[in-house]
Amino acid sequence: MSTHHPTPDACIACTTCVVNCPVARATPNYLGPRLIGPAYERFRLLGLAEETSLHYCSNCKNCDISCPHDVPVSTFNMMARAEYCRAHKPALRDWVLGHGELLAKLLRPLPAGLKNFGMLNPLTRRILDKFGISADAPMPAFAPARFRDQLARTYQGMQPRKVALFPGCFIDIYDPQTGFDLVWALNRAGYEVIIPREFSCCGLPMIANGFENDARANAARNLRAMRRMQEQGIPVLSSCPSCVLMLNRDVPEFFPDLVQKTCTPRVLDAQAFLLDCVERGELRLIPENDCAERVVYHAPCHLRAQGGGLPGYELLQQLPGIHVENADAGCCGISGSYGFKKEKYAIGMEVGAPLFDKVRRSGAGLSSSECGTCRLQLEHGAHKPSVHPVTLLRRVLEKTT
Incomplete structure (x- = not known):
């Protein structure tokens, strides 16, 4: 570094x-x-x-x-x-967990069904377990196409303003629907959503697994794209707290020379941006709603580390018909790629046990969290569905129109 x-x-x-x-x-x-x-x-x-x-x-x-x-x-x-x-050269297992985006690109020619059968069937899971990726850990399924590719083919209407979205690997590779839920909300507020072609993995999985040079290369690409957005006056948003934290705080800490040569990254929390849209009157949360749903919210550690409050929780609190409780029960235990590792899986489950218990005892039908791997871990440990706050936002507003 x-x-x-x-x-x-x-x-x-x-x-x-x-x-x-x-x-x-x-x-x-x-x-x-x-x-x-x-x-x-x-x-x-x-x-x-x-x-x-x-x-x-x-x-x-x-x-x-x-x-x-x-x-x-x-x-x-x-x-x-x-x-x-x-x-000391990191293990191949750590390279795989640190390079999910590159792995997805290498596997791109294969149909999603074949990729998922290859990754998720019991025989492969046993082989991966020998390789160091726990057979018990929850594994995300590949989407049929990357979110950014689907978005490029999607007509968003004639919107008066633009925002750039840093999608993060989880939404881009595994969970495009959450990305489209966010795009739906931003379109409703009058914003067209673009994804600059240079945007790559924020680098957090690489840093966490010891691949500093790869994280540096991604940081350089991301900073170049951010500088272009800043020059055009287009705000950059992300709905993933880990990406926001990595880009806004860790990249300047780890690679200050890149920041000095390019720009100071400023990525806005997408949920905070939507709250601002509500305050400006660009997005209206219609109060009349006959639905009543109980939700328990989990604040990701990387969101709390930013010290900017809990905008996703605040957004849920403002949704008509949603009764939301803050779990306030600590870390879920998966910590990005940490909980997938065979020797760390049990530690991750032990760390997340109080949270899982809180979700199960809450009486809520589902949980909500901004972080993709947190949602994966919540479903695995608490045995209830978990969704992003913007998914609930769309669900409620579509029912009221």
């Missing part, structure tokens, strides 16, 4: 991050964010060997959320992981 490097000296060893670390609570194998992050960083700066429990960090950012002195604990961990992976 760049020569820019945060200092561990702001850490006062208060252990607040340890108390709030879901992984440290779930397994004794992880020494905790304070020791692995700022404390051990001092040894790294002396050139000493890496502490072996580093790989247990899930990059959920709860250490960053809880630190009273704004120490970038997770950044130390991810920088250390990149350094370790420069000296």
